[in-house]
Amino acid sequence: MKKFNIHQDIRKATTLPASFYRSATAFEQVKENIFTRFWQYAGDKNEIAKAGEVKPFTLLPGVLNEPLFLSHDRKGQFHCLSNVCTHRGKILVEEAGEQRLLSCRYHGRCFGLDGKFRSMPAFEETENFPSEADHLPAVSLETFMNLFFVSLNPLVSFSEMIQPIKERLSWLPFDQLRHEPKANADYHVKANWALYVDNYLEGFHIPFVHPGLNEALELEEYDYEIFPYCNLQVGIANEGELCFHPPEGHMDHGKKVLAYYWWLFPNLMFNLYPWGVSFNSIEALNSQETMVRFRSYYFPDSPYQEENKTLHQTELEDESVVESVQLGIQSRLYNSGRFSPSMERGVHHFQRLINRFVGK
Ligand code: FES
Ligand SMILES: [Fe+2]
Incomplete structure (x- = not known):
């Protein structure tokens, strides 16, 4: 794997090279410099x-x-x-x-x-x-x-990493969440773990890949916020969809938030919906295979519902594109691409963090 540099200005940057996802050396660096150092x-x-x-x-x-x-x-x-x-x-x-x-x-x-x-x-x-x-x-x-x-050897404390999530969602009863083991699901994805994360961190693909989710979201208002070791995608609901009701005085008060999609570097996702939290852990099995674990937690008074069907459908749609990218990055004719400054800030943030530990 050659050295690479993800430019800090998204307008000038190119994405991670395909060799990052293929190379055994890169995977070894991810393992030692990222997986042992984060949570x-x-x-x-x-x-x-x-x-x-x-x-x-x-x-x-x-x-x-x-x-x-x-x-x-x-x-x-x-x-x-x-x-x-x-x-x-x-x-x-x-x-x-x-x-x-x-x-x-x-x-x-x-x-x-x-x-x-x-x-x-x-x-x-x-x-x-x-x-x-x-x-x-x-x-x-x-x-x-x-x-x-x-x-194993944390570089940053967990509380520092999740502070932005706690602050933003302080009105929600996190300590009363109820795990629903029926909804546990593990998906075996035939792709590098970071391709799965790249996909998660942008809503750009929603109209092309997720017709169901696309109907529920007001994509014009989809937003990205970047923090040191985590980032947030805010999905705004279309008319008639169930949404959050943040209290008065909260920065999101009055917004029809359908979901908060929080990602924690490198591979943890907390998807908050009005009914509770779908937590995902994206676990590399090797450089070409990944286990994606879904765990569901319900707020009090939120009965186990069929939301999980939508989650399952969305997951299959994501898997299919991510596995297709895994094939694409083997090509001799593809190396890397560019970013959309409005739609791919989350991916750029992730790839910059990767680059801090790999490819130097
Ligand atoms: S290895 Fe455990 S007592 Fe000897
Ligand atoms: Fe997706």
Whole structure:
């Protein structure tokens, strides 16, 4: 992959080169410089609702492949810890469930649910033992809307990243959202993860790709707002569509907002609708395949509805264009394109952030 530079002036800029989406070197840089340094989705608080519960998981399987587990200790604290025993490296927690202590099935080393070393047979004569290095390493863990987010080595705090979302939507009852597992859906997309994100970050394609959504939106008023590590697309509703009612004094008061589409660098999306939140995590499986996870959260008094049918239809329409672009970027005759300054500010923002960490 050659070096590239996404010009800060969108009118002068060209997009990421096709080689970025194809190259193993670029993918390696994304992995080390972006995926380990920002925040990833790690499940739902309800999965370890009871004190004493633990749940093992792999962070970005096939890419980061980091064995971790979540725990809810007896004091009510949540932790995300390395799932690798500090003795010889065996995987410690093998299944989700309730535990008093975590005992390694190789040589019996024991840890508390907070990751602290507790005991180990036959180590009485070992000097300077136990030390800090014998505890399980802790991973940064944050919650928002009852979702867990983790980062191996965060460059920016989660609260700083999501501050614009919290401020803008402070009137909504985020702490009362109800997860609806029936609506969970995972989509396997045969394309590079960043092509999926590129597509998400512009409403330019809506009239061409989403006839259903296009009828609900007043596209002339579709708007983009850029923040340091997140950006927002505001979809204004056409007559007769269900919309938000921001309180008096709020900057959106009086606007017929159909949806707030929030994206958090690099791969998290919070789509807010009057009924609740459709959260998406865009997880690379490798440089050419992506798992897109949809999770739905309802506001109190919003019953489970059929909105998910529209979400599903829109997803299939997006997948089909994104997979087509994946074929297109293999071409010897395409390298990169230009941006529409009015419609592609979100994509430009994303690609500039990518460029801060890759292609230098
Ligand atoms: S690897 Fe865990 S006790 Fe030896
Ligand atoms: Fe779309």
